[in-house]
Each structure stands twice: as C-alpha cells, then as structure tokens.
Amino acid sequence: MKIFINTMLIGFGEDMAIILIIIIFLGFFFFTFAINGIRLADNIFACPNCGHHFKPKWYNMMFVPGRIFLLFNKANLKCPKCKTRDTCSIPN
Ligand SMILES: [Zn+2]
Numbered sequence: 774m775k776i777f778i779n780t781m782l783i784g785f786g787e788d789m790a791i792i793l794i795i796i797i798f799l800g801f802f803f804f805t806f807a808i809n810g811i812r813l814a815d816n817i818f819a820c821p822n823c824g825h826h827f828k829p830k831w832y833n834m835m836f837v838p839g840r841i842f843l844l845f846n847k848a849n850l851k852c853p854k855c856k857t858r859d860t861c862s863i864p865n
Contacts, residue, residue, distance in 0.1 A: 810835035813848065818861035820852035826864065827853050 814831040829850055837848045851858045 806835045807831070809837075813837055816863050818848065818850060819864040820855065820857070820861055821859050822857050823852065823855040825852055825854040 810831040810833070813834040814829050817826050817828055819826050829848075833850065834848070837850075845862075847860050847862045849858065850861045852861070
C-alpha cells in the first residue's frame with residue numbers, strides 16, 4: 774500500500790493522489806450503502822395507511838440503516854400506491 778501511494782505521488786503529484794484516495798473512499802462508501810439497499814429490498818413491506826404490500830427498490834433502501842431495520846422490522850418508506858411516506862413493517 775505504501776509503495777502504491779509513493780508511485781502515485783511520483784506519477785500524479787500530491788494533489789492528484791489525495792483526490793484519488795477520496796474517490797476510492799467515496800466509491801467504497803457508496804458500495805457499502807448499495808449492498809445494504811439490495812439486502813433490505815429483498816423484503817416485502819406493508820403500508821400502514823392502505824395496507825398495500827410492496828417490494829421497495831434497492832436505491833430507496835440505500836440510506837435505511839440496516840441495524841435499526843433489523844431491530845424493529847420497520848422502515849420509513851414511501852408507499853407506491855397511496856404515495857404516503859410512513860413507517861412500513863414486514864407483514865407476518
Ligand atoms: Zn399505501
């Protein structure tokens with residue numbers, strides 16, 4: 774890793790190396806959220822207002838914290854039928 778960073782410093786200059794590190798970090802950050810979203814989108818949720826059952830899109834689930842979700846089996850989602858944002862839970 775140290776050799777890799779040194780090579781970048783010589784190759785692109787210090788500023789470019791910092792930018793590259795930030796891009797790699799953001800990419801990893803996005804990847805973590807995407808995996809979280811795909812994992813959570815694998816569940817069927819029930820709307821508390823109209824009772825409609827739906828499968829959320831993975832990109833809507835990206836910023837739902839996985840740990841909180843697992844603890845309460847609930848997620849704050851927008852219902853595709855009545856367009857209301859509410860706490861949806863997984864029906865038994
Ligand atoms: Zn609804």
